[in-house]
Amino acid sequence: MDSDTSRVSSRPSSPEVHDMFLHAMKKHMVGFSGTVSSTQSDSPPEIPADMRSLSDDEDDITLKMLSKKDRKLLSENELQGMRLKINSRERKRMHDLNIAMDGLREVMPYAHGPSVRKLSKIATLLLARNYILMLSNSLEEMKRLVSEIYGSGHHGSFHPSACGTMAHTGPLPGHPTVSHASHPVHHPLLPPAVSTAASLSATGLTSIRPHHGLLKAPSAGPGPLGSSFHHWGAGMPCPCSMCQVPPPHVSSMSAVTMSRLTSDSK
DNA sequence: TAGGCCATCTGGTCCT
């Protein structure tokens, strides 16, 4: 379910069982603060001492609840029951949302190793967006190449002009910079035209904290997200279309090359 | 210790 089990497991994920009694008690506490913190209500051991003295006397509570002279109390109890139901629904909703978020994380091309921290929600969403943009660009580029090659029969320019718009700027984290020296690499998880620090901040990516160092290994690259996102270091194939086709020094493209290109880019 | 991230509660709003 939640990939960050170590963290999540430290929290009571479904406190509704033991909470029924706790909430009922808290509602009957005289002078109990209206702002009931979640963690307080979720953690039975944290019941204040004065409250524990009440919890010991369950019969007293039951008596109060059943007392017909205090009809308001009953309605409050009903209210509390409703509140518990609503809280439970909300919890379930958020859990489902987290499950979906985990599903998104799983298909994100960042290193999934145990040494890598889980992407935060905001980072996951932003990276997913940029990844989709990159894939869309790659698809368009591929379409253009195919139509250019098979349409006009012109084999002269292999390097896609779309590369210019994809802003291959810095060395990709995990990528050997040398291999891309003549082939600046666009970062697949960055917006197509945003690789500079300035444009990054414009997209809000730089506003994301490096997430406690997504990579615990200190050998992250110097790129904009180099210290945080080590996408291709864990055996993940770089989805960059340029990394899946022959290097640009192959000036003429043979049919064999093209078939490889199309098959590899799937 | 500050700041980031998170889970949960809660009240409000909208929809069916």
Added chain:
DNA sequence: AGGACCAGATGGCCTA
């Protein structure tokens, strides 16, 4: 009426 969705508040956990 009940449920889904949302945003604000709150407090815990973790890391730099």
